[in-house]
Amino acid sequence: MATLKELRDERLRKLDDLKKLGVNAYPAESARTHTCREVAEQFESLEGQTVKVVGRLIGTRKFGKLAFLVLRDMSGQVQLFLKADTIEPLNAPLSQLGMDELNLLDPGDFVEAEGVVIRTQTGEVSVDVRKFRLLTKSLRPMPTEQEGFRDKEERFRRRYVDMNVNRDVRERFVRRSKFWQATRKFLDDHGFYEVNVPVLEHTTGGADATPFVTHMDALDQDFYLRISHELPLKRLLGAGFEKVYDVGPRFRNENYTDEHLPEHIAMEWYWAYANWQDGMKFMEEMYRYVLSETFGTLQFDIQGKQVDMGKEWEVWDYATVIRDHYGIDVHNTSIEEVSTKLAENKLEVEKTDSIPRGIDKLWKHIRKDVVGPVWLVNTPKFISPLAKSSVDNPDVVQRFQAVIVGSELCNGFSELNDPIDQYNRFIEQQQMRDGGDDEAMMLDIDFVEMLEYGMPPACGLGYSERVFWMFEGVTAREGVPFPQLRSDIDEVTKSLYPNVKL
Structure with a gap:
């Protein structure tokens, strides 16, 4: 040959x-x-x-x-x-x-x-x-479909070959495009404006994640690549927008998993004068529309589990779920009790774990077995520093999370707009950060200043392309066209271009 x-x-x-x-x-x-x-x-x-x-x-x-x-x-x-x-x-x-x-x-x-x-x-x-x-005129032969192109590393490095030989892979990214088209159309049809917000930020926030850091020569200052769209979009509510969203990349300096990539596409919307219950109804309708437009069905077989996205969603109370599984009162517990339950369930106990981190790990241990669709509600305030407290119980917040086949597939809140409350929660997060928790939120004093000028009551929500990956039935790296890989040049290419330093 x-x-x-x-x-x-x-x-x-x-x-x-x-x-x-x-x-x-x-x-x-x-x-x-x-x-x-x-x-x-x-x-x-x-x-x-x-x-x-x-x-x-x-x-x-x-x-x-x-x-x-x-x-x-x-x-x-x-x-x-x-x-x-x-x-x-x-x-x-x-x-x-x-x-x-x-x-x-x-x-x-x-x-x-x-x-x-x-x-x-x-x-x-x-x-x-x-x-x-x-x-x-092509200079390299394309593998034939009969020969196949199956090596995962090769497929990821030469996705342009992969999509020619394995046309089902290319069709996947047609559906991915339809997913974001349908997302935009649904929001546009409901009166939302798409406004692109910065990727580079002085202070990044809106999620628990370690950011990437870069340097801007023009200003001679370090900037963070955004981990969320949240805080700039909520500034737009303070600026007078009532329905606003953005679709684009966000960056979280964490490891690859089947559900996470350091760079991925996400959407967040913010809706003035709406609350979390309005948001839940809105998202059930949005899920049905987007999935129907993308896949042509609301019935899915995901990891061997039958999921009906057309049925009525279940609603689970956070504290009740934790109490029923672990016997813990999330509002009256200690780090020792939480650590004990983590160890009993063979979950990792780290030195930097706090009560919020430990409780979240315990919940995720439950979540992995959920089929759904389920809304998780009444999350403790200490886990949700940007959400508005419940009127009935100040220890919980008005937050709703979609849980489907063991994964959180969207996260929404009645947004916190009390500047004093927000400042105090930022201080708590900053203390966690100063104590070694690199994923805790930074104190964003400019955002607090915006809230002092006034932001209307609002509901906000975000989801990422993990929603697409889940219903497509692929891992994160299979679900994007060009996943990041460690830089490497094969020996054939090196031999063909001897004058190029590779």
Whole structure:
């Protein structure tokens, strides 16, 4: 079997031959009248008409004065039928090839074909090509579907190959696009404005996470990459917006897991004059819409568990759940009692653990077995520093979390807008941070100042693309097009580019 270098050298020879003929193998202009799928599916109306199709060659067969090529674009594929007596000859200035130059083509090349829609004697819908142009000469062979492209490391490093060979992977990212389109449309249709807020922040907050740090030369100051969209969006409520959201990347300097990536896409919305109960009703409707638009169903088999997103959601009280499972009163406990329960359940006990951290670990131990959909409500205040306290019980906050198949798939609050209360909670978080908890929130005094000018009562919620990953049934790194990997260059590439320091 020929090596990659030998195959590449052969394609370079063909490229050189094309150049000698005066053919530009990488022209800027191309045209298309129909997709491959349209030609195949609309044969009855297109038969006998002239069309232009473009795409990548995935197969070539030549029999003397006849040739059959298979062309694929994003929509599908169609057969190209070439005959020596009807195809136009070489026209190098137009990058147009004739029958004699077909031997300079390879699977993987991009071409443009103009011809008449016909059905061949074998019944295959085809384009009887009259003009044939080269659009891109490929230098590396694409693995065939028969050969497969299954090595996970290779797939992640060369996702562009992965999506060509494993087309189900590419279709996944079509659905991912539909997921965010549907998210935006639902919010837009309900009167929300999308406002993009900064990625670089002096002080970052809105979540318990360790931030990435960078330096801005123009200001000679360190900045954080945002861990949340929350605080800038709530500043917009103070600025007079009543319904606002943002969709974009956020960054959390944590390890990879099946549900978490250091960089991922997330959405947060904020709705003035609404409370947490309004938010729960709104999100049940939003989930149904977004999932229907993305997947065409509300019935899912996730990790072997049957999930019906069309049914009525259950509502669980946080303190009741913890008491029933562990016998702990979350509002009257000690770090010793919490640590004991962590140890009894074979959960890690760290030196930096506090009561909030320990209680949260105990809840997540319960959460892993939840099927859902469930709303978890009445979270203790010490776990939720940005949420408004309950009128009925000042020890809990007006927070709601969607729990589905063991994962938290959104997080919403009646937003805290009392500047004194917010300042005091920031102080508590800062003390935790000063005590070694790198994930505790920073004191954002500018946000407190905004609250002193006044922010209306509001509900806010965020979800990330983990929602998509869950219902798609993939891990986090499978669920993004280009996951971060440790930098590495393979030996073949190093040998092909000896003058480049890699």
